[in-house]
Amino acid sequence: MIGAGSWGTALAALLCGKRERVTLWCRELEIAESVNTQHRNALYVSELELPQNLVADTDLARVAATHRVLVMVVPTQFTRAVVEAMRPHLRDDAVLVSASKGIEVQKIETLAEIYDEMLPEAMAQRACFLSGPSFAREVIRGLPAAVAIACRDAAVLPAIQELFFFPHFRTYRTDDVVGVELGGALKNVIAIAAGICDGLQYGHSARAALLTRGLAEIARLGIAMGGKAETFAGLSGMGDLLLTATSTQSRNYTVGHRLGSGETLEQIQAGAREVAEGVKTADAAYRLAQQKGVEMPIVGAVYAILYEQRNAREVVLELLSREMKPEVTG
Ligand SMILES: NC(=O)C1=CN([C@@H]2O[C@H](COP(=O)(O)OP(=O)(O)OC[C@H]3O[C@@H](n4cnc5c(N)ncnc54)[C@H](O)[C@@H]3O)[C@@H](O)[C@H]2O)C=CC1
Ligand SMILES: O=C(CO)COP(=O)(O)O
Incomplete structure (x- = not known):
């Protein structure tokens, strides 16, 4: 090991x-x-x-x-x-x-x-x-x-x-190596988003919507990278997203929750020994989505809160103000 x-x-x-x-x-x-x-x-x-x-x-x-x-x-x-x-x-x-x-x-x-x-x-x-x-x-x-x-x-x-x-x-x-890997990597970013949502006290309906649309983003990038659509509905996709984005045991969810509650990333990371992979992966995923021309608004919102010092409430308002569209899940 x-x-x-x-x-x-x-x-x-x-x-x-x-x-x-x-x-x-x-x-x-x-x-x-x-x-x-x-x-x-x-x-x-x-x-x-x-x-x-x-x-x-x-x-x-x-x-x-x-x-x-x-x-x-x-x-x-x-x-x-x-x-x-x-x-x-x-x-x-x-x-x-x-x-x-x-x-x-x-x-x-x-x-x-x-x-x-x-x-x-x-x-x-x-x-x-x-x-x-x-x-x-x-x-x-x-x-x-x-x-x-x-x-x-x-x-x-x-x-x-x-x-x-x-x-x-x-x-x-x-x-499906691509699908398994990307599901595991990207769910950490969506778990940070879910934590932010709960830290802001937006409620369970908002979190369920966020996770469903988050999974659609994961699948969209994953399929663009060569992953199979069905993998994102499996253990390494939806399964791990469900666990990580709904549990206070998760380090990524906890980082998000603390951000949503008003702490800064610096405060959260000071003295933290354990890794919350979603913090760095948010940066990489944001750039990868741009390279591939894939729309990932939730990943973009997490990036803005983590790396552009944007206010979480304002970023959520922007997400909610996006245009009307058909429901596409991948
Ligand atoms: N903890 C969990 O429940 C799960 C973690 N993972 C994944 O496993 C991977 C490892 O996570 P954890 O074991 O939880 O980490 P951890 O946060 O418990 O431990 C950090 C690890 O990073 C190592 N480290 C620190 N600086 C280093 C350096 N400069 N070079 C090499 N290693 C360095 C430490 O020696 C330690 O092994 C991550 O990708 C995580 O997402 C996956 C499933 C479950
Ligand atoms: O990957 C994990 C569970 O499957 C662990 O999640 P955290 O790193 O957020 O604790």
């Missing part, structure tokens, strides 16, 4: 139920020591006990060289640098499984596009993408969840699906 934040720790603990030993690569020595000696992650999900067969290692080159299946769970904006550091050490038969959700701002690229750019063709082709409604804390506690896993290489996908398949963690397979 490459990345020892909340989600990397949760997925590593999950896989411990199926493998004799799972290695967790940690940037932070403090995490490695606490996992190896106390079976806890001292910095993330520290209240939860971890399996005894989870072993932490801080040497990225060694972990990359000695494992065939590498699950990538570092925040999106750091993925390029971590892949760069791993690249010389990777085995020829390595299978990368991406479990992060976001779009990189630096080059406006999805994680699949970063892998395509940086890895040998066959290795990039067999990379898998796991995404869907799943809070780390709930997964560590063994509560039921279901997610999607996507891969372009049909020969690799069943084995990776099986690796991540448990009675309480059901994994559904698809070949």
Whole structure:
């Protein structure tokens, strides 16, 4: 497991139920020591006990060289640098499984596009993408969840699906990498919008409208990028949007709620250790939509509130003043 934040720790603990030993690569020595000696992650999900067969290692080159299946769970904006550091050490038969959700701002690229750019063709082709409604804390506690896993290489996908398949963690397979990735990345931006809506106390009807139109935007960009329309109605699309945009457990929803309640992004981010991917992805998605000529008014509104210091109420008024039109859902 490459990345020892909340989600990397949760997925590593999950896989411990199926493998004799799972290695967790940690940037932070403090995490490695606490996992190896106390079976806890001292910095993330520290209240939860971890399996005894989870072993932490801080040497990225060694972990990359000695494992065939590498699950990538570092925040999106750091993925390029971590892949760069791993690249010389990777085995020829390595299978990368991406479990992060976001779009990189630096080059406006999805994680699949970063892998395509940086890895040998066959290795990039067999990379898998796991995404869907799943809070780390709930997964560590063994509560039921279901997610999607996507891969372009049909020969690799069943084995990776099986690796991540448990009675309480059901994994559904698809070949739609673009749809799964974009659903997971963009729902975080719409979750920020939903939080803003609730922070402004606009009510449940407004939030339901926002989520439905938000999903239409996600599908519109996703289809323009080559994703399949039906994927956006699935676990990595509507499923994850439902979870993230309606739960106070979500970091992205919480960022939005605090913005809607009057705090600034700077205040919210000061001292925050955990990543809310939607903040950076809003920037990348706004630019990507412009590049592709896709209309995304809700993403544009989140961008204006986050990056142009626009007043949230005024931005919502502008959204509500848009012209009359037919209902198109993708
Ligand atoms: N937490 C959750 O419930 C879920 C998270 N995800 C996704 O998993 C990915 C990772 O998120 P979390 O594990 O929640 O993160 P987290 O917020 O719990 O931890 C942050 C992680 O970032 C790493 N980090 C910080 N600076 C870094 C740098 N310069 N280079 C490399 N790594 C650095 C830290 O070592 C730590 O592993 C994100 O894309 C997130 O959207 C997906 C599903 C569920
Ligand atoms: O992706 C997630 C759940 O599927 C986690 O959402 P947050 O990052 O908003 O907490």
